[in-house]
Amino acid sequence: MPVLPIVVSGHPALHQPAHAIKESTPDVRQLVSDMTETMHEAPGVGLAAPQVGVSLQVFVWYFDDGEHQHQGHVINPRLSVSGWPRHLLWGEPDEEGCLSVPGLRSPLARYPRARLTGTDLEGKRVDVLAEGWLARIFQHEYDHVRGILYVDRLNNRRRRRLWAEAHTAGLGTTLTSWTPGVDGEEGDFAPGHDSADA
Ligand code: NI
Numbered sequence: 705m706p707v708l709p710i711v712v713s714g715h716p717a718l719h720q721p722a723h724a725i726k727e728s729t730p731d732v733r734q735l736v737s738d739m740t741e742t743m744h745e746a747p748g749v750g751l752a753a754p755q756v757g758v759s760l761q762v763f764v765w766y767f768d769d770g771e772h773q774h775q776g777h778v779i780n781p782r783l784s785v786s787g788w789p790r791h792l793l794w795g796e797p798d799e800e801g802c803l804s805v806p807g808l809r810s811p812l813a814r815y816p817r818a819r820l821t822g823t824d825l826e827g828k829r830v831d832v833l834a835e836g837w838l839a840r841i842f843q844h845e846y847d848h849v850r851g852i853l854y855v856d857r858l859n860n861r862r863r864r865r866l867w868a869e870a871h872t873a874g875l876g877t878t879l880t881s882w883t884p885g886v887d888g889e890e891g892d893f894a895p896g897h898d899s900a901d902a
Contacts, residue, residue, distance in 0.1 A: 706738055706741075707738070707741055707742045707745045707883060707884055707885050707886070708738050708739065708742045708756040708883070709756065709757075709881040709882065709883045710742065710746070710751075710755050710756060710803050710804060710806075710881060710882055710883070710884065711754075711755060711756065711757045711804060711880065711881045712804055712805070712806065712875050712876055712879055712880050712881055712882070713802075713804055713805050713853060713855065713870070713875060713876050714875070714876030714877075714880065715757060715804075715880065715881070717754040717755075717757050717758065717759045718754050718755065718804055718848070718851065718853060719851050719853075720759065720851040721849070721850050721851045722752075722753060722754050722758075722759045722760050722761045722848075722849045722850070722851070723759055723760055723761065724761050724780050725760050725761055725762060725779050725780055728779070728825045728826070728827060732760070732762070732779070732825070733825055735753065735756075735758060735760070735762065736762060736764060736777050736825060738756070739751050739753065739756060739762075739763075739764045739777075740764045740766075740777070742756065742884055743764055743765075743766060744766065745884035745885045745889075746803050746884040746889065746890050746901075747884075747889065747890070748803045748890065748900075748901050748902050749765060749766060749767045749837075749841050749900050749901065749902050750763060750764065750765040750766075750767075750841045750842075750844060750845045750902030751763060751764050751765075751803065751845075751902065752764075752845045752848030752849055753849070754848050754849065754851070755803060755804050755848060757881075761779065761780045761781065761849045762777065762778065762779045762780075762781075762849070763777065763778060763781065763845040763846075763848060763849060764776070764777045765777075765838075765841050765842070765845065765902075767837060767838050767841055769836075769837065769838070774834075774838050776824070776830065776832070777824060777825065778820060778822040778823070778824065778830045779822055779823050779824065779825070779830075780822050780823060781820055781821070781822040781830075781845075781846055781849060782820075782821045782822060783818055783819070783820055783821075783842055783843065783846040784818070784819045785814075785815035785817065785818045785819075785839070785843065786815060786816075786817045786818075786819075787815050787816035787817045788815075788816070789813035789814060789815055789816075796811055797811045797812055797813040797814070798811065798812075798814075798840070799811050799812070800812045800814070800840065800844065800854045800901075801854075801890075801900070801901035801902075802844070802853060802854055802855070802901055802902060803890055803901050803902065804853065805853065805854075805855060805866075805870065805875060806875070806879075806882060806890050806893040806901075807873060807875075807890070807892075807893025808866055808869050808870060808873070808875075808893075809901070810854075810855075810858055810862050810865075810866050811862070812854055812857055812858060812862075814839065814840045814843050814844075815839060815843065816835060816836065816839060817833070817834065817835050817839050818833075818834050818838075818839040818842045818843055819831070819832070819833050819834070820832045820834065820842045820846070837900075841902050844902045845902060855867070873893070
């Protein structure tokens, strides 16, 4: 079960809608297994197939909220969101980061609740109601399978600032991929940040 290289913003798979999975083949099972290992090694709270350069609609997640460990995978996901994005009520939203934009973070408003549906490797229905950080993780990963990075959702001011930092860090130019465990941890790209990125 190898740890896979994570591709960085600029890779085509990250910027186009991924293909639906027709069948749970041994290759798909291996992919989910490898993605899970890669996510843990990063360490991250979620990882979508386009982040390892594979344009397929599948993602994995692992999040410990202090009381429960939430983990799983979903094939051909659908997501419905509800509630009011936090910034509308309380000002500055929480920060978000991405393993494909390593080391950088920015505040981004997300919906407080999300319902994730799809299937698992056995063909069984996945149906998860999520709140808070897990809902954020699902929105982030669901975006990945549609070719959207959280950076794309930032307002102009925040996006310009983030791309300036990304340019300085050589993301997408000198750094086009990184392998957790080989090139270190995601936190190494930005000392001082905790690693809760996806
Ligand atoms: Ni991400």
